[in-house]
Amino acid sequence: MKNFMIEVLMNKGLPFEEVAKEVEEYINYSTGIQTIFQMQWLAERVRQIETAPKEMVNPWEYKDEYNRRLKAVVNRRIESILKKDKRPEDYMVKGSKDFLNYLKKLNLQIYLASGTDFQDVIEETKILGVYDFFDEIVGAPPNKMMSSKDILINKLLNEKHLDARNIVIFGDGKVEIELGRKIGALTIGVASREDELGGIDFIKRERLIKAGAHAIIGDFLEKEQVLKWIGII
Incomplete structure (x- = not known):
């Protein structure tokens, strides 16, 4: 999640050091809440940067993309277990x-x-x-x-x-x-x-x-x- 959020915010023109610090602090603060609430925070930060209308920045789209990336990692781990390269x-x-x-x-x-x-x-x-x-x-x-x-x-x-x-x-x-x-x-x-x-x-x-x-x-x-x-x- 950290890398995904940093990527999104850096694409809006913010410097890496500033973004990395802000994202790390937010993830430390929000660990344990629903993913969609974390993506809602991300969408709100993008709206603040771009001054975009609320309907133009959809947290569900961010969640879908984050889940797609996460699923790829999880699937690799599942495959490693099924192949017995790794144990659960x-x-x-x-x-x-x-x-x-x-x-x-x-x-x-x-x-x-x-x-x-x-x-x-x-x-x-x-x-x-x-x-x-x-x-x-x-x-x-x-x-x-x-x-x-x-x-x-x-x-x-x-x-x-x-x-x-x-x-x-x-x-x-x-x-x-x-x-x-x-x-x-x-x-x-x-x-x-x-x-x-x-x-x-x-x-x-x-x-x-x-x-x-x-x-x-x-x-x-x-x-x-x-x-x-x-x-x-």
Whole structure:
């Protein structure tokens, strides 16, 4: 997403250093929200630069182009898994699959909410071999500007009548952490280094702490320690 946004804004005549700084700050701020909302920000910046009418800059067109590029990357990864050149774990935060398996053995309900389009989330979780761990998956609804994370939280509270004190939210974005704090759930920020799929990225850590995370982890390798701290085991 970073490279795509920089490319769009540089094509409008802005210098690279200025664009890169602005885009990096925005992505750090917006991680976890629906893709369409991020493209709405991009469209608004383009309108400001060009002083173009709102209807001339369509965030859905930016989303389609971004998704097309992202899909090409994802498809290459899927192909590498299917050819057994890579393992699913090579594209997952360290320990995450074992952690999900452990939670399932404890008969805990597991839900996934993603800002990525719903069908893409389903496909990717199946390829990664984690689809069956989840009791329900919620992704971005097609052609709608709605937050999948709000949708899931509302369902858990209002339809399943869960007590927020019995909900634990793991996430790498401030959106889900803030939502969790708002309802009174326990929140754990996942501040993984993307190049290592583990360890602590200190910029992410700072962002998640500001969002209100009760605790920060870099990966799921110490699953027993995490679950003991939560009070599950």
